Each structure stands twice: as C-alpha cells, then as structure tokens.
Amino acid sequence: MKVVFLGATRGMGRALSRRMAERGDELFLLGRKESDLSTSAKDLEIRSGGDASVGFHLCDLEDPSTFEAALDKAEETLSGLDAVVVTGGLFGKQEDLEQDLPLTRRILNVNFTNTILFCEHSKQRLLRRGGGTLCVFSSVAGDRGRKPVALYGASKAGLSHYLESLDHKHRADGLVTICVKPGFVKTGMTEGVDPPPFAGEPDPVAMRVLSAIDRGAPMVYAPAVWGHVMRIIRFLPRFVMRRVGF
Numbered sequence: 001m002k003v004v005f006l007g008a009t010r011g012m013g014r015a016l017s018r019r020m021a022e023r024g025d026e027l028f029l030l031g032r033k034e035s036d037l038s039t040s041a042k043d044l045e046i047r048s049g050g051d052a053s054v055g056f057h058l059c060d061l062e063d064p065s066t067f068e069a070a071l072d073k074a075e076e077t078l079s080g081l082d083a084v085v086v087t088g089g090l091f092g093k094q095e096d097l098e099q100d101l102p103l104t105r106r107i108l109n110v111n112f113t114n115t116i117l118f119c120e121h122s123k124q125r126l127l128r129r130g131g132g133t134l135c136v137f138s139s140v141a142g143d144r145g146r147k148p149v150a151l152y153g154a155s156k157a158g159l160s161h162y163l164e165s166l167d168h169k170h171r172a173d174g175l176v177t178i179c180v181k182p183g184f185v186k187t188g189m190t191e192g193v194d195p196p197p198f199a200g201e202p203d204p205v206a207m208r209v210l211s212a213i214d215r216g217a218p219m220v221y222a223p224a225v226w227g228h229v230m231r232i233i234r235f236l237p238r239f240v241m242r243r244v245g246f
C-alpha cells in the first residue's frame, strides 16, 4: 500500500509505521518537527530492507493551512495513495486542563476540529482515486462521559462520531474508515500517569490495528481487552458513574 502517515515519530504511530515498512508498504511521513521526521524516515528505510526511500513533509495539526501542501507532496512522491493513517494527537490531564483553558483549546482543536479537517482533505483525495483506507486513532475515552477525562474524552467522542459517520457515508464509494480506540497504552503520552490494569504496549496495538486495516474493520479496540472493559463501562448506570472515580 502507498500510505501517508501523520504521527509516525512516536508511540503507537512509530510501532505501526515500523510494521508497515517491514512488510513492504510504501510510506510518506507527515509531522511537525523536521529532525524527528528525518530520523523516523531513516529508521523506516532500514526496516524496509533499504530498497525504498521514505519521504516526509511538515504538517502541523495545530495549523490546517499546512494540510494541502503536505498531502500534495505525499501524493506526488508516492505516485498514488491507498491509505492515510492518523495517530497524531494530544493529551492533557483533566486537572491541568481545567486550570489552563488555552491548553484546553489547543487539545480540543488538535484532536477534534483539525483532525477532522485533515480527514476531510484526505477523504477527498482518496475518493478521487476511487477509494482507499482512512485509519484514525480516537480513544476509549470518547465512549462514555467520565470524570477524569471530561475534556480530552469530549474531543475523542466527537472524533469517533465523525469517523463512524464517514464510514457509513462512503463505504459504498470504496472509502473504508477505521476508528481505532486504544485503551491505556504505555507511550510518551501516558508517561507519569499510573498505568491501570490492562495497560498495553505499542507493538501489540500496532499488530491489531494492521489486521483491522487489512480486514477493513470499521472500529477496533486495542489492546483487545479494552473492548470488553468498555462494554461494561458503556452500560453502567449514571448514578454509578457519578460515584466512582473513573
């Protein structure tokens, strides 16, 4: 596959892009820091066996004016486009966000408004080519209103809602939209947060997401156990949710 990847420099994006490179997918990286993109591109070139060069271009989820040029460059370099993967996103602890509304605004913009705008640009390009795959990382935090993630969770709830709608709207046109809902995964994003039971690692998540991409599954919980955890949390009555701390 010819894949544009936004967020391959760290965490789950790094693990997933490595898996893709190792199996021979052609990648083009987008992100906000040139030096990190360059390092990641070199790493992926080595992992792909050194045959293909991996291109990159600056693209900042805080600045939608960067999206068009980045996607133009990606399509031109790849000479095509089969899939767009978005793992880029921001997290903030609820107590920090409540004290810092400008930071709250940044996180809501990056995770919701601007990720959706990036998806709209990507969607148009994929549809012009007859379809493809749009795989975007949302979160289990968007499945239910919960005390510790009221703000971050709201941004992901909106994103999940959009991704589901997009899949309903364009599946028949050949566009497969995949909403990834990670549970707690140990990455830079969760550094300093006490891991709950069932905390996962990036690599098994990457394998599970790759399988979902290959199957065209519209939604995937990763690690898998979070699907069972969220099935219970989704059905807890409100009076229970009000009492408990999660």
Ligand SMILES: NC(=O)c1ccc[n+]([C@@H]2O[C@H](COP(=O)([O-])OP(=O)(O)OC[C@H]3O[C@@H](n4cnc5c(N)ncnc54)[C@H](OP(=O)(O)O)[C@@H]3O)[C@@H](O)[C@H]2O)c1
Pocket: 006, 007, 008, 009, 010, 011, 012, 013, 030, 031, 032, 033, 036, 059, 060, 061, 062, 087, 088, 089, 090, 091, 110, 137, 138, 139, 140, 141, 181, 182, 183, 184, 185, 186, 187, 188, 189, 190
């Ligand atoms: N870890 C978890 O427990 C967890 C749980 C549920 C959902 N998620 C979601 O899963 C996705 C990946 O999370 P992760 O844990 O792998 O995070 P991570 O290790 O912090 O990596 C986040 C990635 O997003 C990129 N990014 C951040 N802001 C950006 C911006 N303005 N423009 C472009 N790229 C930007 C980062 O690029 P830089 O290299 O430039 O920083 C990095 O590549 C995120 O959407 C996150 O919300 C994570």
